[in-house]
Amino acid sequence: MTDNTPQIVAFCCSNCASAAANVAEGMKMTMPGNVKIIQVPCTGRIEVLHLLKPFEEGADGVYVAGCQEDSCQYVTGITKAAKRVAHVKKILEELEIEPDRIEVFNLSAGKGQEFVEMAHEMTGKIKGLGPVLP
Amino acid sequence: MIVAEPKPIKEILEMVRDLKKILIVGCKGCVTVCNVGGSKEVAILASTLRIAAKKNGKEIEIGEETLERQCDPEYIEEIKDIINDYDAVISIACGVGPQFLSERYPATRVFPGVNTRFMGGAIEHGIWSERCAGCGTCVVHYFGGLCPIARCSKSLLNGPCGGSNNGKCEISGDVDCIWDIIVRKMMEQGRLDELLEFKPPKSWMTARDGGPRTMTREELVK
Numbered sequence: 543m544t545d546n547t548p549q550i551v552a553f554c555c556s557n558c559a560s561a562a563a564n565v566a567e568g569m570k571m572t573m574p575g576n577v578k579i580i581q582v583p584c585t586g587r588i589e590v591l592h593l594l595k596p597f598e599e600g601a602d603g604v605y606v607a608g609c610q611e612d613s614c615q616y617v618t619g620i621t622k623a624a625k626r627v628a629h630v631k632k633i634l635e636e637l638e639i640e641p642d643r644i645e646v647f648n649l650s651a652g653k654g655q656e657f658v659e660m661a662h663e664m665t666g667k668i669k670g671l672g673p674v675l676p
Numbered sequence: 677m678i679v680a681e682p683k684p685i686k687e688i689l690e691m692v693r694d695l696k697k698i699l700i701v702g703c704k705g706c707v708t709v710c711n712v713g714g715s716k717e718v719a720i721l722a723s724t725l726r727i728a729a730k731k732n733g734k735e736i737e738i739g740e741e742t743l744e745r746q747c748d749p750e751y752i753e754e755i756k757d758i759i760n761d762y763d764a765v766i767s768i769a770c771g772v773g774p775q776f777l778s779e780r781y782p783a784t785r786v787f788p789g790v791n792t793r794f795m796g797g798a799i800e801h802g803i804w805s806e807r808c809a810g811c812g813t814c815v816v817h818y819f820g821g822l823c824p825i826a827r828c829s830k831s832l833l834n835g836p837c838g839g840s841n842n843g844k845c846e847i848s849g850d851v852d853c854i855w856d857i858i859v860r861k862m863m864e865q866g867r868l869d870e871l872l873e874f875k876p877p878k879s880w881m882t883a884r885d886g887g888p889r890t891m892t893r894e895e896l897v898k
């Protein structure tokens with residue numbers, strides 16, 4: 543965290559979240575600069591290790607933005623991702639790090655505004671928690 | 677396969693509290709198949725320990741290795757040139773792994789990173805179930821190919837106890853009564869009468885009860 547600006551990594555599904563990002567861009571809505579987006583073909587490919595690595599490298603928060611559970615292009619991608627996020631929450635808890643530092647969000651391709659809002663929401667929440675390091 | 681589960685991270689952190697250079701060693705055998713001790717899990721544990729160290733403001737160096745197997749000396753040998761660079765090893769193989777490592781590298785501290793649970797299989801992805809208790813003299817053919825030693829809570833060999841209830845064992849509604857399954861299967865195969873044949877008490881000499889076991893096959897010994 544620099545100057546109380548949390549570093550956040552967002553894993554975004556290319557079918558919905560990234561499409562939503564394009565919509566947001568078209569609406570001239572800007573993403574907060576502290577959120578680094580990693581685009582993935584399907585959130586089902588994101589493994590526990592991928593979710594831990596940003597924390598290891600100094601990130602203050604991580605989130606996964608994927609499809610609605612009933613409209614995942616690859617059927618169960620986002621459901622799998624949600625389970626892995628839940629698992630990482632448990633790991634963080636065991637390390638006495640706030641589990642709220644990692645979240646999963648569902649959205650659909652047209653929801654540009656929501657896409658930008660979730661980045662702000664996460665930034666606000668992590669700001670409230672402060673940096674991971676004491 | 678031998679089925680294991682990760683040890684609580686807190687327990688592992690406590691084990692290695694004062695250590696700075698740790699080698700995590702995985703195994704490509706059973707524990708890779710049951711998603712607890714392969715190269716992926718080595719990386720996850722390494723990352724978790726690094727995050728913990730960062731959080732606690734500690735310097736830590738973690739090495740990651742995954743051996744073909746930890747139950748054969750030739751693979752244990754593969755880390756001989758690097759093991760002395762570390763203060764300790766965490767093995768995430770089954771309980772055999774930390775022991776083979778301890779025996780081969782007597783000066784090194786070795787910690788178990790998983791809890792070894794049982795011999796069994798995956799009944800579906802992410803769910804494992806016990807099948808064999810390693811009794812040393814297999815008798816499943818008397819019981820429709822199913823093992824009452826590993827799967828009956830009382831290891832009964834002459835039919836169910838009085839606690840069998842709607843297919844469930846009296847110890848818990850979550851546990852199938854294997855005797856219910858055995859009887860149904862033998863009925864389906866028209867072999868129920870075979871179960872009437874009395875099974876005398878089994879000798880447990882070939883099981884763990886006979887003391888620690890070794891096995892020699894002369895035709896293989898060099």
Ligand code: SF4
Nearest residue numbers: 808809811814815823
């Ligand atoms: S009878 Fe013995 S060897 Fe056979 S499955 Fe049961 S415990 Fe294992």
Ligand code: SF4
Nearest residue numbers: 828837840845846853
């Ligand atoms: S209820 Fe069935 S499984 Fe349980 S102890 Fe009795 S016979 Fe064995």
